[in-house]
Amino acid sequence: MVSFEFSDEQSEFQKTLAEFTRKQLLPGYRDRAASTTFPFDILRQLGELGVLGIGLPEQYGGTGAEDPIMLGLATETLAYGDVNLASAPIQIGLIGSQLVHASDEVRQHYLPAMIEGRETVAIALTEPGSGSDAAAMTTVARPVDGGWRLTGEKTAISWACNASAALIYARDPGSKRAAGVSCYLVPLDAEGVSVHHMPGMGCLPLGWGSIHLDDVLVPESHLVGEPGKGFQAVMSHFDFSRAAIGLMCLGAAQVSLDEAATYATDRHAFGKPIADYQGVSFQIAEHTTYLEAARWMCYHALWLREENKPHTSLASMSKWWPPVVAKNAIEAAMKIHGNLGYSTEFPLQQRHRDVMAYLVADGTAEIQKRIIAKDVFDRGSVVY
Numbered sequence: 001m002v003s004f005e006f007s008d009e010q011s012e013f014q015k016t017l018a019e020f021t022r023k024q025l026l027p028g029y030r031d032r033a034a035s036t037t038f039p040f041d042i043l044r045q046l047g048e049l050g051v052l053g054i055g056l057p058e059q060y061g062g063t064g065a066e067d068p069i070m071l072g073l074a075t076e077t078l079a080y081g082d083v084n085l086a087s088a089p090i091q092i093g094l095i096g097s098q099l100v101h102a103s104d105e106v107r108q109h110y111l112p113a114m115i116e117g118r119e120t121v122a123i124a125l126t127e128p129g130s131g132s133d134a135a136a137m138t139t140v141a142r143p144v145d146g147g148w149r150l151t152g153e154k155t156a157i158s159w160a161c162n163a164s165a166a167l168i169y170a171r172d173p174g175s176k177r178a179a180g181v182s183c184y185l186v187p188l189d190a191e192g193v194s195v196h197h198m199p200g201m202g203c204l205p206l207g208w209g210s211i212h213l214d215d216v217l218v219p220e221s222h223l224v225g226e227p228g229k230g231f232q233a234v235m236s237h238f239d240f241s242r243a244a245i246g247l248m249c250l251g252a253a254q255v256s257l258d259e260a261a262t263y264a265t266d267r268h269a270f271g272k273p274i275a276d277y278q279g280v281s282f283q284i285a286e287h288t289t290y291l292e293a294a295r296w297m298c299y300h301a302l303w304l305r306e307e308n309k310p311h312t313s314l315a316s317m318s319k320w321w322p323p324v325v326a327k328n329a330i331e332a333a334m335k336i337h338g339n340l341g342y343s344t345e346f347p348l349q350q351r352h353r354d355v356m357a358y359l360v361a362d363g364t365a366e367i368q369k370r371i372i373a374k375d376v377f378d379r380g381s382v383v384y
């Protein structure tokens, strides 16, 4: 039998977060989202609520074993109030689960700081010459006494401008593709590192930027995971962050549809509330249907992860389709608001621009479809 019910613990946690979201996040979202200043005060509140340590070791303040469904619930719920802040648990979960394999020194400094919301860390794979084809990266880690010297450039990196460090992926000199790529924790104030802000159309508080590395000394203690295995390690973590990103976009879409339903009830045209016209009410019905389908697809991917069953294709489905569903729903909500939907005094246009980021970030739809198609053809079908 199948149950679509969350556990008591999950429901309680979601209730607490929903209350926080409506009171603390939703009212200030539009102003925060229009600014490039990252709200560390709210990040610390998320830390106090236990949102930032989901699935990370208890000894550093986390909740313990990996908990994909709880992560999805948290990010979906927070995104109802602020889609940018909702990305924090995903980012910290993705990075934290790799830092678990770092030295004591690195773990003890960064894991509690991230889980408490005092510091953020960026994850830097993309380079000017390699994005979708991340294995074509050219940043080099040259072995020297006591560590490595890193040289290269990372671009389009979320959190670059507000993080204290970044996971930098770099290759052994002469190595090719994924083999020979290792992961290094590089403090962004290290000598030879420079960070440059990149102007984007949304996600402004996340501090999008490029990271330049000019012969940066990285000590042995700052290697993360096994040498030469950095690429495979990050790819396996994307399998759950992708479904969580899908849910995050859907949370932002849900609040937009709720706002549209309220507006449609209040706004009159031709002597009646516009909600009385099927041209309006059917749009809300249709997008609500798409949201429902996309939502359970994401939770299915997270459930498979929790059950230790194959879930790579479903994670990719959850990364390409829900952001499209969410973007379309927000667009419909904007149109239902008429001229006000276009106004920067309303949050809808901002949500639209913030959600658009996830059509590209963490892998485009085309790259997700490559993964799904490979699975279909390798296995003959995709049966879960």
Ligand SMILES: Cc1cc2nc3c(=O)[nH]c(=O)nc-3n(C[C@H](O)[C@H](O)[C@H](O)COP(=O)(O)OP(=O)(O)OC[C@H]3O[C@@H](n4cnc5c(N)ncnc54)[C@H](O)[C@@H]3O)c2cc1C
Binding pocket: 122, 123, 124, 125, 126, 130, 131, 132, 133, 155, 156, 157, 158, 159, 200, 203, 208, 357, 358, 360, 361, 362, 363, 364, 365, 366, 367, 370
């Ligand atoms: C808001 C935002 C935040 C980001 N944050 C981060 C971050 O924190 N860390 C990080 O490392 N990166 C980050 N990125 C970078 C992101 O991961 C890359 O932009 C993305 O993987 C695409 O790479 P690209 O931009 O180089 O495009 P390209 O790889 O050059 O692709 C260009 C176009 O070609 C298509 N394409 C490429 N190859 C194929 C193919 N084989 N088949 C079909 N179509 C193909 C793509 O789908 C795309 O439409 C972020 C990007 C954005 C927009």
